[in-house]
Amino acid sequence: GAVVSQHPSWVICKSGTSVKIECRSLDFQATTMFWYRQFPKQSLMLMATSNEGSKATYEQGVEKDKFLINHASLTLSTLTVTSAHPEDSSFYICSAPGTGENIQYFGAGTRLSVL
Amino acid sequence: AQSVTQLDSHVSVSEGTPVLLRCNYSSSYSPSLFWYVQHPNKGLQLLLKYTSAATLVKGINGFEAEFKKSETSFHLTKPSAHMSDAAEYFCVVRAGTYKYIFGTGTRLKVLA
Numbered sequence: 001g002a003v004v005s006q007h008p009s010w011v012i013c014k015s016g017t018s019v020k021i022e023c024r025s026l027d028f029q030a031t032t033m034f035w036y037r038q039f040p041k042q043s044l045m046l047m048a049t050s051n052e053g054s055k056a057t058y059e060q061g062v063e064k065d066k067f068l069i070n071h072a073s074l075t076l077s078t079l080t081v082t083s084a085h086p087e088d089s090s091f092y093i094c095s096a097p098g099t100g101e102n103i104q105y106f107g108a109g110t111r112l113s114v115l
Numbered sequence: 116a117q118s119v120t121q122l123d124s125h126v127s128v129s130e131g132t133p134v135l136l137r138c139n140y141s142s143s144y145s146p147s148l149f150w151y152v153q154h155p156n157k158g159l160q161l162l163l164k165y166t167s168a169a170t171l172v173k174g175i176n177g178f179e180a181e182f183k184k185s186e187t188s189f190h191l192t193k194p195s196a197h198m199s200d201a202a203e204y205f206c207v208v209r210a211g212t213y214k215y216i217f218g219t220g221t222r223l224k225v226l227a
Contacts, residue, residue, distance in 0.1 A: 006158070034215075043205065043217040044159075093158060095215075103149065104215060108158035 002028045002098050006107030013084055014115055021079045021110045023050075023094030029074035030096035034104070035067070038091040050077040050094075084114040117142050117210040119189075121218035129226045134178075134193040136221045138206030141187065147209035148189045150180055153220075154202045162204075165189060176200070201225045 003026040013019050023033055031052045036044040048069055049057040056069035066088075068080040081088050091111050095104040122137040140146055150162040163174025170182040180191045189206060206218040 004158075009156075041220075043219045045217075046214065049214075095159075103161055103164055105161075106151075106159040109156070111156070 002026075002096075002105045004094065004096050004105045004107040006094055006110055008110060009108060010111045010113075012113045012115065015085055016083055019081045019084055019112060021081075021092055021094075021112075023077045023079070023096070023107055025075045025096045025105075028096075028098065030077075031074060032097060033071065033077040034095045035069065035077075035079050036093045036095065038093060038109075040091075044093060047079075050079075052077075081112065084112070086114045088112065089114045117146060117208045117216055119148075119206045119208045119216060119218040121204075121206050121221050123221050124219065125222050125224065127224040127226060128196045130198055131195050134191070134196045134200065134223065136191040136204050136206075136223065138189045138191065138218060139187050140189055140206075140208050142208060148180075148182065149207040149209070149215075150174065150178070150189075150191050151205045151207060152202050153205065159205070162191070196223075196225045198225050198227065 005024045007022045033050040035047045037047050038044045046059050047062045050069045050071040052071040058064045071077045091109050093109040095106045118141045120139045145167050148165045151159040152162050153159050162178050163172045165172045165182045173179045178193045203220045203222050205220050208216050210216045
């Protein structure tokens with residue numbers, strides 16, 4: 001099946017710094033990608049839809065200035081957590097829909113720890 | 116609005132015994148339903164999907180799920196649990212072209 005690569009898998013940063021997470025579709029193109037956040041022992045919550053060549057669409061309650069999304073190409077979307085704070089510590093997962101298929105392919109996730 | 120409810124947050128079974136993870140859905144039209152598995156610190160892997168074809172869906176690793184419209188259920192089963200099945204399982208409904216709604220997850224524990 002299709003592969004979605006997410007990098008880094010784990011990042012620790014100081015409060016106030018910014019962190020960039022990359023999501024790549026390795027063997028297919030994705031005009032749309034999705035970013036989810038997973039709190040400990042909870043389900044995944046959709047944060048935003050990343051659109052190649054246009055602005056991302058954010059879910060209600062998600063700060064667009066806090067979580068910057070850039071869909072630079074048909075295989076790459078990035079999520080930048082700006083001025084990170086400890087409450088931003090979480091597991092972030094991206095996904096991309098398979099071409100012609102009714103399923104999503106998920107990255108392995110990025111665990112962000114803000115000190 | 117589309118939604119899914121996973122009825123058990125934790126399930127424990129002995130190795131070699133059957134597995135049942137329960138999921139009920141709510142949908143105003145014929146839903147697309149999925150089960151994903153997440154192993155610790157890993158991404159999500161698709162187990163199986165239902166998209167209005169056969170009501171009994173077979174997935175990977177011996178898992179299957181049955182879509183029951185009368186009961187609005189899509190329970191995940193496996194005849195014989197293996198230690199490697201221990202993970203978090205998510206029932207998911209498609210709520211838009213690409214929008215997925217996740218259940219709260221069921222953590223499966225397999226006892227030796």
